[in-house]
Amino acid sequence: MSTASNLEKVLKAGNFAVTSECGPPRGADPEVVKKKGSLLAGYVDAVNVTDNQTSVVRMSSLSASLILKAMGLDPVMQMVCRDRNRIAIQSDVLGASALGINNILCLSGDHQKFGDHPTAKNVFDIDSMQLIQCIRQMVDDGRFLSGEEIKGKPDLFVGCAANPFADPFEIRAMRLAKKAKAGAQFVQTQCVFNAEKFGKWMEMVRDLGVHEKVYILAGITPMKSAGMAKYMKSSVPGMDVPDDLIRRMQDTPKEKQAEEGIRICLEAIEKIRGIKGVSGIHIMAIEWEQMVPEIVRSAGLYPRPQS
Amino acid sequence: MIVADRKPFEEIIEMLKPYSSILLLGCNECVTVCAAGGAKEVAVLASEIKLFRAKEGKPVEIKEVTLERNCDPEYVEALKPFINDFDVVLSMACGCGIQFVGEHYRNKIVLPAVNTTFYGVTEQHGMWAERCQGCGNCVLDRTLGICPVTRCAKSIFNGPCGGSQGGVCEVDKDTPCAWQLIVDRYKEMGMLDRYLEIQPAKDWSTSRDGGPRKRIREDLKI
Numbered sequence: 001m002s003t004a005s006n007l008e009k010v011l012k013a014g015n016f017a018v019t020s021e022c023g024p025p026r027g028a029d030p031e032v033v034k035k036k037g038s039l040l041a042g043y044v045d046a047v048n049v050t051d052n053q054t055s056v057v058r059m060s061s062l063s064a065s066l067i068l069k070a071m072g073l074d075p076v077m078q079m080v081c082r083d084r085n086r087i088a089i090q091s092d093v094l095g096a097s098a099l100g101i102n103n104i105l106c107l108s109g110d111h112q113k114f115g116d117h118p119t120a121k122n123v124f125d126i127d128s129m130q131l132i133q134c135i136r137q138m139v140d141d142g143r144f145l146s147g148e149e150i151k152g153k154p155d156l157f158v159g160c161a162a163n164p165f166a167d168p169f170e171i172r173a174m175r176l177a178k179k180a181k182a183g184a185q186f187v188q189t190q191c192v193f194n195a196e197k198f199g200k201w202m203e204m205v206r207d208l209g210v211h212e213k214v215y216i217l218a219g220i221t222p223m224k225s226a227g228m229a230k231y232m233k234s235s236v237p238g239m240d241v242p243d244d245l246i247r248r249m250q251d252t253p254k255e256k257q258a259e260e261g262i263r264i265c266l267e268a269i270e271k272i273r274g275i276k277g278v279s280g281i282h283i284m285a286i287e288w289e290q291m292v293p294e295i296v297r298s299a300g301l302y303p304r305p306q307s
Numbered sequence: 308m309i310v311a312d313r314k315p316f317e318e319i320i321e322m323l324k325p326y327s328s329i330l331l332l333g334c335n336e337c338v339t340v341c342a343a344g345g346a347k348e349v350a351v352l353a354s355e356i357k358l359f360r361a362k363e364g365k366p367v368e369i370k371e372v373t374l375e376r377n378c379d380p381e382y383v384e385a386l387k388p389f390i391n392d393f394d395v396v397l398s399m400a401c402g403c404g405i406q407f408v409g410e411h412y413r414n415k416i417v418l419p420a421v422n423t424t425f426y427g428v429t430e431q432h433g434m435w436a437e438r439c440q441g442c443g444n445c446v447l448d449r450t451l452g453i454c455p456v457t458r459c460a461k462s463i464f465n466g467p468c469g470g471s472q473g474g475v476c477e478v479d480k481d482t483p484c485a486w487q488l489i490v491d492r493y494k495e496m497g498m499l500d501r502y503l504e505i506q507p508a509k510d511w512s513t514s515r516d517g518g519p520r521k522r523i524r525e526d527l528k529i
Contacts, residue, residue: 082461086508108468111460111478122461129465130508145508163469168490171467171502178465182505190469237470237477 005102005157006074007046010280011186011215015305016273017280019076019188019217020292021048022068024059033059033067039289041073043296045304046103048188048282051078055115062092065101076159077101080109085125086134086145093135097154105159105188106131129182132160136183158183163190164201165240173204180213187214188282191221191232194240195271202275211277218272221284222291223261226250262291262298269299308337308428309401310435311344311421313352319397320359322418326394327365329356330386331420332408333373334400341435343421344399346373352399352420368393377404383411390415443513443520449506451492456509458485464506 002008010017020040025032040047047068051061065075077096079089096104108128112120126134126145134145135158142153160179164172176187192198198218205211223229226249233241245264252260272278281301285291296302323329331353339345353369360367370393374382377400390396390412398405402423409417425437440457446464447454456462460478466486470477474487493499511517 108461108463111470113460113478124461124463125511126508127461127463127465128468129505133505134508161469166467166469166471167473167484168467168471168487171490171499174502175467178503178505181503238472 003102003155003157004100005046007076007103007186008157010045010305013305015045015280016301017046017215017217018044018283018296018301018304019046019048019280020044020283020285020289021050022064022289023050023053023286024061024064026056026058028059030067033064034071036289037068037071037073040292041071043293043302043304044073044283045280046074046076048076048078048105051080051107051109052083052115053078053110055082055110055112055117055120057116062096062099062101065096066099069100074103075101076103076105078105078107079131080107081124081126081128081131082109082112082122085123089126089131090134090138090144093138093154093156094150094152097156101156103157103159104135105161106135106184107161128160129178132158132179132182132184140183157185159186159188160184161189162187163238164192164198165190165194166238169197169201172201173208173210176205176214177208177210180210184214186217186279188217189219190238191219191284192268192272193221193232193245194242195268197240198272199275202277206277211279215279216277217280217282218275218278219284220265220269220272220281220295221286222265222288222295223249223257224288225254225257225261226252228261262295265295266298269295269301308340308426309403309423310341310425310427310437311338311399311401311423313343313348313399313421314419316355316359319352319418319420320356323356323360323367323395323397326367328368328393328395329370330390330393330396331356331369331371332377332386332396332398332400332404332417333371334377334404335373335375336378338399338401338421339373340429341427342433344401346371349373349399374400374404377401378407380411383408386412441514442509442511443517444510446506446509449501449504450489451496451498453485453488453492455485455489458483458488464509 022036049061049065061077065077068075106128112122137143142150162176229246229249232239333344333346333349349371353371376382396415396417397420398417399420405417405419426439427435427437430436442456467484471484476482476484
């Protein structure tokens with residue numbers, strides 16, 4: 001079965017896919033989303049729209065997805081389990097499909113402790129695994145989680161995330177196998193800075209045959225400065241930034257660090273493309289979306305396949 | 308046991324402002340074990356309040372009573388002969404005890420002197436930690452004795468999330484990742500293949516989400 005998703009078409013045709021990300025603004029101005037969207041248009045196959053990432057209140061993922069959709073982009077609506085119970089989740093899935101959203105990414109969500117409302121109550125009625133199952137059941141069987149029939153079933157290409165760098169490492173490939181078994185059709189990974197460890201993870205993924213069940217897109221994040229590299233290593237949970245990479249950034253004069261960051265990112269893309277079982281990249285240029293076209297061009301991934 | 312923490316002294320003093328005679332209640336059960344509201348803590352708090360109020364020029368009379376239990380009618384009854392001699396009751400029992408005494412003596416206000424926090428264990432002397440949330444539908448058989456509802460900050464049934472690093476939860480560096488513990492346990496018991504089982508969405512209706520819970524044993528009713 002296929003959906004109207006451009007991302008699904010690109011992947012099924014055997015192309016190396018490129019996705020990127022758009023973090024909605026902390027306000028109601030649609031122009032911010034449009035600006036980010038226009039930077040990415042034509043250079044990516046789909047754009048993830050984050051769902052109150054790092055637990056900071058932002059414009060809703062569905063709203064920002066719609067703005068991008070109207071611009072001709074193919075949004076991947078992210079959905080976390082932190083803020084909604086199974087009733088709200090399924091309701092939003094129906095709404096998203098009704099409004100023409102084709103892709104959904106299932107996540108547990110960052111704990112609210114890290115956000116701007118640390119005193120909030122969290123939900124976590126279901127987890128990301130159960131969210132994948134729930135949406136696939138809605139899409140494939142036309143049934144709600146309760147088992148009741150849906151009149152007018154939603155149509156969505158269902159994705160998930162994976163962090164090859166979190167612990168315990170030995171179950172990380174098994175965890176993706178579980179997500180594939182739950183029904184995930186594509187996966188976008190945490191930022192790959194440690195290509196060697198990513199390669200090891202992919203080896204374990206291939207041993208389980210998971211790369212044949214789910215399209216794997218490796219996460220890529222260009223680093224703007226040595227400061228950012230250090231911050232990501234020390235302050236972002238589950239992030240693996242090797243010391244030699246930080247040293248390389250530190251040894252570069254400040255005004256050339258951004259350039260060096262892009263070079264490192266392109267080298268990573270090159271390495272990742274050589275790994276068997278990787279179907280694409282997911283570029284997370286955090287508040288640096290204007291660099292995405294250059295990265296895509298320099299990596300030889302432009303033009304993108306026409307839908 | 309039910310674990311509690313004494314409230315900050317300033318908060319207690321503020322609550323007591325309108326009153327000049329206090330019945331200070333302790334409990335011999337859980338709050339004694341976790342050193343929050345037993346006879347010893349009652350004595351300490353009573354002296355602190357008396358000293359503070361004397362210094363303020365508003366002395367206060369305090370009677371210290373520590374019941375065997377505050378959650379059983381037969382023990383709560385013991386307060387009857389003297390509870391009305393006091394303006395207010397300040398209780399160091401857990402949230403259950405505080406409410407139960409109030410239900411029995413409706414003309415008295417019962418103030419909390421502790422914050423009731425969790426059901427836990429004594430991990431070591433002077434250190435208590437949460438183990439159960441009373442979800443009403445135990446899954447410890449599936450996770451080999453480690454509760455994902457309680458011990459995972461996100462109550463994830465198919466963990467660990469991407470924030471587990473070095474065996475520690477992303478939320479607090481002193482909290483072990485519940486799913487690291489579960490995976491370690493699977494390995495210890497030679498049952499790592501069980502990790503591949505997908506745990507389905509939980510039925511929360513047996514938990515607090517289903518409304519206040521009650522247990523009735525007809526055979527034990529008098």
